[in-house]
Amino acid sequence: MKARERFRAGKNFKLLEDDADDKPLRDGNTGDSKGETKQQERDQTAQLTSQIARLQEMLYAQRTHKLLLVLQGMDTSGKDGTITSLFHGINPMGLRAVGFKAPTSTELAHDFLWRIHSHVPVAGEIVIFNRSHYEDVLITVVQGMIDEKECKRRYAQILDFERMLAESGTIIVKVFLHISNDEQRQRLQERLIDPDKQWKFDQNDVVQRKKWDEYQQAYQRAIVATDTDHAPWYVIPANSKTHRNLLISTLLLEILEDLKLSFPKFDPELAKLKIE
Template identity: 45%
Template sequence: MKYPETPAVLVKNKHFKLADVSTKDKGVFGETYAHKESAQPRLAALRQRLVELQENLYAEHQRSLLLVFQAMDTGGKDGAIGNLLTGVNPAGVQVASFKAPSAAELAHDFLWRIHLKAPSRGHIGVFNRSHYEDVLVTRVHELIDKKTAHQRFDDINNFEQLLTRSGTRILKFFLHISKEEQAERLQDRLDEPAKRWKFEPGDLKERARWDDYQDVYSDALAHCSTDDAPWFVVPADHKWTRDLAIAEIVVATLEDMNPQPPKADFDLKAQVIK
């Protein structure tokens, strides 16, 4: 399908590098909207349309949509997901977060725990972090080597193709922030009592590996962006452009899917309500 024009970059190149994408780019949004407030009516309209499409998807109960979110620490995954799904019926949404695997999960292949959380028919599934952690964190911390990572790229592509053939559309979003923006957001977490619960000292150790993460992310996105399961790099220093770009792409995809409620399988005229 043809995706709407947004600041988000659709990854198509096997030599893709995150360094080539601005984290602050507003793209067409900068030309259309003077400021954040002027974009709010469009975002509200997209949310309402998403509510309608999600209801049809749930009623149709034949297909599903999987949204994968990845980012550096403080990249805004929680905020982006919350903004996108405002007003959507929770009964039609399945959210999964993937942290360090448990002993039971480690006893299986790396995709085992992921497949268990794939969205069922009629649902929008959301992965807050995902199977890509097993070719990112593991690689930065030298738990796997480049050869193993690339073997896993093949496994991931095959897995996502399986989901697609089974009726699941897949969209993957990398929320792209700058190292300077991350520093400001980490400082905010320390300075504001209401946000302190989000801060972990270990975040600073991961920040020290910034360049390594940029390299492995670039590699994963370049090799695992396919027609069936595309990766979008979303400039995310400006939260409002991030949210609007994601909403535009998700709504356009659901409209392309065009879910339809099932037709009544009984005689409507024979039904008399007394």
């Protein structure tokens, strides 16, 4: 089964806690120890990202396709880690990562999609959204900032926005990084005691964690409401960081390969030119 079929959320999607620990690509591919298995996954991911880098170079050279990768997930789910692990070897020309924080006063004065639209990819570019327009139907719902009527209106506006992007040539890949409650607890604790990671800790993470169940419900609802064939949601088990990276790189490589990318046609006449 292809990765796009295996990890597609679909309209019957249910967000289940135990699924966060799934490791579907480890079947028949485990080492003698946990450390060996993780290293195998790192090696496999490195091979896949090398192929992705080659295809990304073709995509940039052709300037025909556009790819938008949306990364959503609870705090500590691995959005930053995914970007660092999968894209560090890719030519930064034609690649852009955008992080969306709390909106500024200027952004709040516009419609909620205003700050998003200027960051979507241009032809030949891959853009990664670290959080996205979906924050406006997640945190706003959990915090009671919008009511049911406004939430449904925003779902409809997101559907229209993504349809417009798709119809103008953007390939949309929306990934939900699914971690469990206990995994988040461990990762937050690790941040507190690690001198190199404590800077990532935010007291608000603890406040939001108390609303875990509400966020899970908001994510499930948003994913079901906005999963479409032109802008599908993929749910990636993310308790294992190395397996998470392997799954996402497998998915991205499959999507890029299906584009049948190549470098622009070779011009033999140009090859005859002599540079003085």
